Amino acid sequence: MGMTMTQKILAAHAGLPSVQAGDLIEANLDLVLGNDVTTPVAVNVFKASGFHRVFDPEKITIVLDHYTPCKDIKSAQLCKTAREFAHEYGITHFYDVGQAGIEHALLPEKGLVAPGEIIVGADSHTCTYGAVGAFSTGIGSTDMAAGMVSGKNWFKVPPAIRVELTGSLHGWVSGKDVILHLIGEIGVDGALYKSLEFTGPGVASLSMDDRFTISNMAIEAGGKNGIFPVDDKTLAYLEGRVDRPFMVYTPDPDAEYERTVTIDLDKLESTVSLPHLPSNTRTVREVAGMKVDQAVIGSCTNGRISDLRVAASILKDRKVADGVRCIVIPATQAIYLQCVKEGLTEIFVSAGCAFSTPTCGPCLGGHMGCMCEGERAISTTNRNFVGRMGHVQSEVVLASPAVAAATAVTGAITDPADL
Amino acid sequence: MFSGKVFKYPDNVDTDVIIPARYLNSASAAELALHCMEDIDKDFVSKVQPGDIIVGGWNFGCGSSREHAPMAIQACKVSCVIAASFARIFYRNSINIGMPILECPEAAQKIRSGDTVTVDVDSGVIRDETTGETFQATAFPPFIKKIIEKGGLLPYLKAEQDASEEK
Numbered sequence: 001m002g003m004t005m006t007q008k009i010l011a012a013h014a015g016l017p018s019v020q021a022g023d024l025i026e027a028n029l030d031l032v033l034g035n036d037v038t039t040p041v042a043v044n045v046f047k048a049s050g051f052h053r054v055f056d057p058e059k060i061t062i063v064l065d066h067y068t069p070c071k072d073i074k075s076a077q078l079c080k081t082a083r084e085f086a087h088e089y090g091i092t093h094f095y096d097v098g099q100a101g102i103e104h105a106l107l108p109e110k111g112l113v114a115p116g117e118i119i120v121g122a123d124s125h126t127c128t129y130g131a132v133g134a135f136s137t138g139i140g141s142t143d144m145a146a147g148m149v150s151g152k153n154w155f156k157v158p159p160a161i162r163v164e165l166t167g168s169l170h171g172w173v174s175g176k177d178v179i180l181h182l183i184g185e186i187g188v189d190g191a192l193y194k195s196l197e198f199t200g201p202g203v204a205s206l207s208m209d210d211r212f213t214i215s216n217m218a219i220e221a222g223g224k225n226g227i228f229p230v231d232d233k234t235l236a237y238l239e240g241r242v243d244r245p246f247m248v249y250t251p252d253p254d255a256e257y258e259r260t261v262t263i264d265l266d267k268l269e270s271t272v273s274l275p276h277l278p279s280n281t282r283t284v285r286e287v288a289g290m291k292v293d294q295a296v297i298g299s300c301t302n303g304r305i306s307d308l309r310v311a312a313s314i315l316k317d318r319k320v321a322d323g324v325r326c327i328v329i330p331a332t333q334a335i336y337l338q339c340v341k342e343g344l345t346e347i348f349v350s351a352g353c354a355f356s357t358p359t360c361g362p363c364l365g366g367h368m369g370c371m372c373e374g375e376r377a378i379s380t381t382n383r384n385f386v387g388r389m390g391h392v393q394s395e396v397v398l399a400s401p402a403v404a405a406a407t408a409v410t411g412a413i414t415d416p417a418d419l
Numbered sequence: 420m421f422s423g424k425v426f427k428y429p430d431n432v433d434t435d436v437i438i439p440a441r442y443l444n445s446a447s448a449a450e451l452a453l454h455c456m457e458d459i460d461k462d463f464v465s466k467v468q469p470g471d472i473i474v475g476g477w478n479f480g481c482g483s484s485r486e487h488a489p490m491a492i493q494a495c496k497v498s499c500v501i502a503a504s505f506a507r508i509f510y511r512n513s514i515n516i517g518m519p520i521l522e523c524p525e526a527a528q529k530i531r532s533g534d535t536v537t538v539d540v541d542s543g544v545i546r547d548e549t550t551g552e553t554f555q556a557t558a559f560p561p562f563i564k565k566i567i568e569k570g571g572l573l574p575y576l577k578a579e580q581d582a583s584e585e586k
Contacts, residue, residue: 040446049573074444124484140486140512189478364440385435387458
């Protein structure tokens with residue numbers, strides 16, 4: 001029987017001629033990632049278990065992004081633990097405040113992820129790198145410690161769902177709308193333990209930033225990974241970023257898929273997820289007029305330069321509505337600088353937005369935009385669980401940068417086409 | 420073999436309610452345990468007794484990869500989590516820290532909050548002592564059993580490494 005793209009990458013890294021869904025394998029890792037929340041736990045178990053060396057300091061990356069710049073004394077302690085470990089073990093790719101950014105935007109930008117590689121990260125949105133044709137998945141801190149020690153992790157080979165994209169995106173509709181729509185179709189556990197393999201003629205119309213957004217939220221459908229084929233756009237993106245050799249895998253013609261979900265991009269509308277599950281989707285038109293107190297534009301899902309360009313094009317010569325706080329957070333230092341160079345920063349500040357240094361902060365109710373009881377945000381982030389952005393009785397509506405920016409302008413959920 | 424009183428929760432219990440991110444500025448299991456399940460059941464921490472069992476529905480532990488979630492449950496001295504299904508990162512995190520976790524849709528549906536339940540992790544047999552019903556959970560593959568027996572993935576790896584260095 002043939003293998004899916006994911007299964008081929010796993011087989012190659014396990015030194016096996018082939019694998020099939022359900023096999024328990026041990027695979028070699030190309031990169032192990034941790035952040036300021038998950039690395040300290042990994043460091044604690046690493047040390048408590050009596051280990052004194054890492055498998056390869058070049059293949060470990062630690063990014064301080066969640067509570068940074070540190071919001072309190074305890075988070076400063078977490079960063080210190082991660083920083084000291086990085087220095088002690090000579091971790092090459094250690095990114096602190098001032099060089100860092102949100103991990104899943106930063107790693108592709110720095111060329112740390114390439115097609116055919118296996119990247120594991122102690123952060124659930126590690127699945128983002130499927131956009132470049134890598135197998136990447138979220139793990140916990142103990143897995144991270146095990147990966148740092150041995151350069152290996154255990155995996156159960158996943159079955160796959162094929163997502164066939166047809167047509168092309170139009171108007172304000174973006175990668176975010178594609179993934180929210182898909183999660184609405186298959187549910188928050190629709191891809192549990194499975195791969196999502198994106199394919200079809202519609203893929204070519206998606207920018208790399210759209211693909212990063214889509215792969216990023218595979219986990220919100222329960223997916224183990226969400227992977228795209230490697231095409232000219234991928235190779236153009238990698239040019240100048242990745243100079244090591246890499247392998248491009250394609251699925252076998254007789255690869256087995258549990259099901260195929262087809263999305264016609266021509267017909268897709270701007271979509272949001274209402275509280276409190278990403279699968280609770282509606283078209284923007286269905287919920288237009290719902291009031292918000294806050295708009296957040298940023299995160300590992302939608303804090304890339306094209307996201308901010310779209311938001312700025314809507315906020316240009318407009319003002320954030322009275323009573324609404326709009327918080328814009330470029331995902332990395334490079335994106336921040338690009339915003340300054342292109343004049344986007346001036347647009348945001350003139351519109352009345354708060355414009356911040358890179359951080360995951362508000363997405364997880366960490367800092368930089370927590371909400372109190374009864375407040376509602378529209379947010380380009382990835383989760384709208386109970387209490388995600390603060391009080392248990394606050395609400396998060398997930399949306400694209402275009403919808404979030406249009407909503408910031410009117411104060412109520414708005415289709416950007418209606419501005 | 421474990422026995423304890425059941426705390427039952429619905430489908431899609433996410434790691435943000437198991438341990439809210441506002442407490443993730445700590446990596447201490449004891450500190451995390453003080454806020455376990457706070458956003459879904461604020462009385463859990465005051466009521467839970469050593470050995471008690473959590474029963475969830477489908478997709479238990481979905482969301483973030485934070486190992487702080489099973490750490491907090493383990494530090495509350497919960498003996499075992501039973502659910503219809505688990506989100507995959509929560510599942511592997513629980514195994515990796517040596518916390519028993521059983522997948523059994525029928526048990527997850529029929530066991531009620533407050534029932535006393537006995538669990539044999541080796542055989543996967545779950546018995547609801549209150550109703551007398553017995554359920555069979557999916558048994559672990561041998562490799563996973565070894566990790567749990569060693570008390571988690573790192574102790575397992577250390578034992579493997581020490582054994583290979585002795586050779």
